[in-house]
Amino acid sequence: MAALKPSRRIHDLFAVNPQATLQLGLWVALSIVLMTVDHRYHTLDGARAVLATGLYPLHYLARAPADLRDWLRTNLAGRTVLLDENAQLREKQIFLNAQLQKLTTLEAENRRLRSLLESAVNTPERVLIAELLAVDFDPYRHHILLNRGRQHGLYVGQPVLDQQGVIGQIIRVDPLTATAILITDPNHALPIQINRTGARTLALGTGHFQELELPHIPNNEDVKVGDLLVTSGMGGRFPRGYPVGTVTKVEFDPGSPFAHIVARPVAQLDRIREVLLLENAPDTAQPAAAAAAPAQP
Amino acid sequence: MTTAHATGGWVIACSFLLAFLASSVPLPDELSRFWPDWVAMVLIYWRLALPHRFGIGTGWWIGLLVDVGRGALLGQHALAFAAVAYLAGQTHRRLRLFSPWRQAFSVLVFLLVKQFLVFWISGVIGYPPRDGWYLAPAVGGMICWPLLFVVLRDVRRYFQIT
Numbered sequence: 001m002a003a004l005k006p007s008r009r010i011h012d013l014f015a016v017n018p019q020a021t022l023q024l025g026l027w028v029a030l031s032i033v034l035m036t037v038d039h040r041y042h043t044l045d046g047a048r049a050v051l052a053t054g055l056y057p058l059h060y061l062a063r064a065p066a067d068l069r070d071w072l073r074t075n076l077a078g079r080t081v082l083l084d085e086n087a088q089l090r091e092k093q094i095f096l097n098a099q100l101q102k103l104t105t106l107e108a109e110n111r112r113l114r115s116l117l118e119s120a121v122n123t124p125e126r127v128l129i130a131e132l133l134a135v136d137f138d139p140y141r142h143h144i145l146l147n148r149g150r151q152h153g154l155y156v157g158q159p160v161l162d163q164q165g166v167i168g169q170i171i172r173v174d175p176l177t178a179t180a181i182l183i184t185d186p187n188h189a190l191p192i193q194i195n196r197t198g199a200r201t202l203a204l205g206t207g208h209f210q211e212l213e214l215p216h217i218p219n220n221e222d223v224k225v226g227d228l229l230v231t232s233g234m235g236g237r238f239p240r241g242y243p244v245g246t247v248t249k250v251e252f253d254p255g256s257p258f259a260h261i262v263a264r265p266v267a268q269l270d271r272i273r274e275v276l277l278l279e280n281a282p283d284t285a286q287p288a289a290a291a292a293a294p295a296q297p
Numbered sequence: 298m299t300t301a302h303a304t305g306g307w308v309i310a311c312s313f314l315l316a317f318l319a320s321s322v323p324l325p326d327e328l329s330r331f332w333p334d335w336v337a338m339v340l341i342y343w344r345l346a347l348p349h350r351f352g353i354g355t356g357w358w359i360g361l362l363v364d365v366g367r368g369a370l371l372g373q374h375a376l377a378f379a380a381v382a383y384l385a386g387q388t389h390r391r392l393r394l395f396s397p398w399r400q401a402f403s404v405l406v407f408l409l410v411k412q413f414l415v416f417w418i419s420g421v422i423g424y425p426p427r428d429g430w431y432l433a434p435a436v437g438g439m440i441c442w443p444l445l446f447v448v449l450r451d452v453r454r455y456f457q458i459t
Contacts, residue, residue, distance in 0.1 A: 027379040034372035051365040062321035
């Protein structure tokens, strides 16, 4: 009996608990059901919203170190640095004001011409500023979490911009937060237009922050490196004329009907801190909600 | 005894909270590639240390919270974490005998399984990983395991969580 004891202990070390295996099976089954429901039917959005609101303070806590660093930088900056910055900003302000003057006259002219053509007048969009709370950890899925939600009037499909250009669109709205998909997400397609020639196509996300792909441009189309891409307004989600990217590579392959064209987003997607949310005039936003949806919202 | 249980739950919750924060800290690119999933590692620790209090279901619920926090598909991390809790639970008798460094290799396997499951599900819903880098956080986790193990063990002993 005494000799048996140690061997049984060793055996214990390798014991497999069949009950645990059964348990695992049940939990896995539950996960699969949950994932299917969440992915196909979106009926769990309410539950998710409740949980997301509970987790809201966590995101703020996670941001605390970065916020502290920013705070220290602004508060401990030397006087000369601040004066320098101030002078630079003032200069920029003057420059921008000069451009703005031109813009007002152009806008007025544009409106007059449009009314002459009897086309719809572009209503000016309202803009809301949101801050970035978190970036999706999954490197192959470019989603960002913003600190504004349904409470602030956000809606699914709302365009998201930064100072330079288009970033993406809102795909999920929770009470206090919202998730946006970036234009570089592999599942995102954005209707665009080449500013110089007016040729229309899509800008597809590639999963790289610096790359967009432009499919369906014929080999004989006039595209050059450096061409600016702007939103075409097709599909109705994005208003017309916002900068999206610049063409960085044009390759003609005689064997294929379409050119291989790569562009770089003008917005710095990997270092976003604050974003602008455009609010379309409701009558233009509603009908086309489905048209420009990402392949898998 | 009852007070020890109460404090214990509080400490465990805090450890998960900190792990979640550690996973969400914005980092430079080179580091973030290897930045381990701290929540999964803390889960492995508590599953090894307190298998009677900390079951597969607990792992599943923590995974679900991670799903919500990261905006992932509901159930994606839950499934992976349940699998990790299962693996850790089945081997905890052996792993407890090992030194932290030897444990680290088993932890590597658990984390690889977790990464694989999470990204496999991503692939199914149309986000396949582009290259093998998605497994790198598991390696980072292996490297960090001995440190985490020692810290959490001391915490557990200090608060006398059993």
